[in-house]
Amino acid sequence: MAINNLAALEERRQHLNQVLAEFGSPNFQLIELTIFLSHLLTANNNSLLSAYFTEFLPKYSTLLKNYSPFGIDPLQTESIYSIAEKYLKTVNEEAVNNELSFSITKIKNQFDELKKILEGGTSESSTGNCLLFPVLEKSDDDKYFFGFLETITISISKRISLTEDTFVVVPDFGQSDNRLNQQIQSSWDFAKNYFAGSIKASKHFHEVVIRFNKKYGIYEGGSFGIALTIGFIQELIRFYNLRDVVTLGSNIASTGSVNEKGEIDSVGVESIEKKVEAVFYSKVQRFIIPFSDLATATKRINLLHKKYPKRELEIIGIPIISDLIDRRSLVSIKKQNIIKWGAKKTLKNKLSIALLVLLVFTSSYFLVKDFDDNPVGIDFQSVPGIGFVKNKLGKTLWEINEFPVPGKEYAPSHYFKNKFKIFDTDGDGKNELFLCEVGRSGTLFCLNSTGSLKWKFDYRRIVETPKEKFSDFYRIHMIVDIIKNNGVNELIVAAQEAHHYPNPILKINAATGELIDDSFWHPGGIQGALVKDIDNDGKLEVVAAGNSNGKKSAFVFSIEYDKLNGTAPTIKNYTFLNQQVADFDQYILLPKTDLSFFLTEKYNSTVNSPHIEETKQLIDIKTIEDIVGYRNYPLEIYYDFTFDFSDVRITIPEGFVYKRDSLVRSSKLDMPLTGTSEYKEKLQRNIQRWNGKEFVQMFPQNVEMNEGTISIQNK
Structure with missing residues (x-):
């Protein structure tokens, strides 16, 4: 329709009057008026504009004055105020000009506030304490x-x-x-x-x-x-x-x-x-x-x-x-304050002073019981991907969205154990929450007891090996522990380069989120770790497990906390430049089984963190030899080391036995059968340890057999 076609323009004007009469939505009315005004402005004819828009001006001015960009797509708002600005240039009457100018300025200010929010900022004004x-x-x-x-x-x-x-x-x-x-x-x-x-x-x-x-x-x-x-x-x-x-x-x-x-x-x-x-x-x-x-x-x-x-x-x-x-x-x-509230109730209901005193004593218990807002745990199992933050009574205080859903090889209770820690780091009686892997980010978050952000930490560093140079982006995927060291609460976390094997262990100030130390690097995934004085010498050790990319094998190591710097022993192409091998108490390789070699080209790895059995003084390590080996369940081997690593007990689960023996009987794998002493001797002979110069056989002699397990003495 040509804008100078007066018949069509009159038809549009009548339609607009009908819309304004029938539709009560202010925003809908403003959009229709804006569209009509835009058509008039394209004619560049002030006489036509005056003739056809003057009757709508009071309505348009009121709607523009009351318009808010909040709740509406920004493109719609930009269209509204840009047309209004064009129209303003044609208005000569001072009172109308001032009113329109005020409305346009208000809309643009609110629009700037909305854009700030959309870019991750916060509003300078609040909606108040009412539920919108x-x-x-x-x-x-x-x-x-x-x-x-x-x-x-x-x-x-x-x-x-x-x-x-x-x-x-x-x-x-x-x-x-x-x-x-x-x-x-x-x-x-x-x-x-x-x-x-x-x-x-x-x-x-x-x-x-x-x-x-x-x-x-x-x-x-x-x-x-x-x-x-x-x-x-x-x-x-x-x-x-x-x-x-x-x-x-x-x-x-x-x-x-x-x-x-x-x-x-x-x-x-x-x-x-x-x-x-x-x-x-x-x-x-x-x-x-x-x-x-x-x-x-x-x-x-x-x-x-x-x-x-x-x-x-x-x-x-x-x-x-x-x-x-x-x-x-x-x-x-x-x-409410019991005295003030009781006084009002006394005046209104003639309560006795004795009853008021009784209320003072009896209410304190229920106040603590019913309104405890201090987080002590997180429930990850009720709904996949959501963590429900709980108080000590099991009440949900708030929730955290976008947690990863663990694969079937992980028990949820074990998987999430190292994704968060709850600790009162500033001594105010309210716990802070430390979280990683929220929203698929590599960021480490610290939240206060109400869920507000206290600080966040992203790790960036470039490292190299003789073979390649890696990116500076790291994903913090595990929170190991929080310990007090030299008067500072240190948060120990593990990170991994975005797509490759560099895995540093970091020490971070839990109160401020500042990096304390990043001098330990492992050439392969750290799947779990713990901090404990396992040899009772008064010094903390870090016990970690995972996989070594260079050695293509699962590993477990123990090292004193204060000696946590350097790297792990590996082949040349996987050695980080300018890094010496750390002073480990133990660095042990748990090589692939023959069944694992048959089923997958990928090397084995540990799953979850090392587990401490206090009563038996054992460190439990579980390796995954294949993800979907038996009835879609992982094939696993359990290694239980004594705290001083002088003894180990190996347990072979039923699924592994069934899968391997079926392949042995069909001549796809060599004898012996899995449950025999010969096969168990083969497993223990494959375990290697680092002696400071090279990897050597860890348990060369003296094997004692038990049904389904093997106990090996390290002489």
Whole structure:
């Protein structure tokens, strides 16, 4: 349509009037006005612009003044204010010019704040301690979609004339949505039942007023159920002067309907995708959603992160409202001062002073019991990829998303053992959490007791061998331990070069995140390690296990903590330049078995960390000889060394025996059978140790046989 075609222009003007009359969404109206204004501006005809836009100017000015870029795709906002700036240049009337200038400046300032958030920054302003919820606006033809964040205000009173609890929704446009009404009733029933026994029965009923603060129009559906339920709980506490004080964290939003049992229901695939997008383009830092929608939301977040990879938004899946109430990182529940609260109750209910004193003594125990917010553990097994941070009572305080899911060769309890440590490093009585491998990054994180970041550490260094030069990117994949050394809490971690075998062990200041030492390097993967005085000489040793790339074999070593510098013995092409072999107490190779050679070209390795059996004074090492060797389970060999490494006990699991013996009987492997003393002697003769100059046979003589195991004396 040519812009100078007046008939077509008049038709568009009439259509715009119809849209403004029929559609209540302010953002939708502003977009339609912006499109119409853009067409007029392309004509470069001020007379035409004045004739066709003057009637819309008051509406346009009001919508522009009230517009917020939060919750909306930035491209849409850029279009709105760029057209407004072009129009401003044509406006001669000072009052109109000033009003439009003010609105454009406000939008651009807010837009700059949004861009800062999308680039990983934080907002200078807060959404406050109210629970927001995203509301979706869309046209009937789904041509446009907008999101904005709404809040509600609740007030409760009692009316003698009422025969039942009554709800008033503001604004009221004379239309009622059944789902919204049902959600109000369900949230109210849950909130009242939550305080069963705390609120005295009354013959009078409540009038509950629910105000949607932005008053954008008709509200439908029940996805504001989480916010409504928490709001009812807060207001009932205030109305009945209960001792609890419930405070929400800032910059938190939620979506999800809640039934009378407190169960949080899905909002659906399309709805959760659009609401995640609306929240993504906002100040919100944590978004609470139904647990059943977590997979869809995570997929949507990953898609949005391709455009804005630095945007920090935590998605929290919650199955039931009580789980949310128990999380101290989201909802703070504290008791009012017992004297002040008791005084108010005394005045209101004529409590005796004796009862007030009794309350002082009895409440202290329950205050600690019910509201402990100090993390002591993480549950990784309930939901793959998510860690639920727990207090000592087993209550979930908050959660950590994007943890890796271990392969089948790893028991989850063993795998995650070295992915985190919990320790009070600054002595304030609140534990810090140290985490690695979160979000598939190589970063080491330190979080405080509420889940806020204290510091993070990334390791960068270039090393070389005679054969090649490696990149400077390292992934910290294991937290070994935290020990106090010379008055400093040292965090011992293991890292690995992005795609190759250099593996340093690092010492980091647990309080500050600063690197203390990085002088030990291993030419192959360190799969696990521990720190312990295993020989009772008063000095700590580091015991580690993994695989040596140069020697193509599993290994285990022991070295004094203070001597942890240098590298491991290996062949020339795998030796790091300017590194000497470390002063090991023991460096032992556990070579591949004949079964492993038959099944895979890859060398064997250990799995998990060395395990200490205190009562037997043993160090347990487990090697993987093949990942999918028997019924899709790994083929393993167990080596149990004494603390001084003078003795070893080898155990051959049933799966290994079955697989190898079947190959022996079919003449694919040489005799002897696996359970015989001859085969077990062969295993023990293959073990080698470093004597300071070369690798030698560790157990050359004196073999004692037991059923299924072999005990070897190192003479």
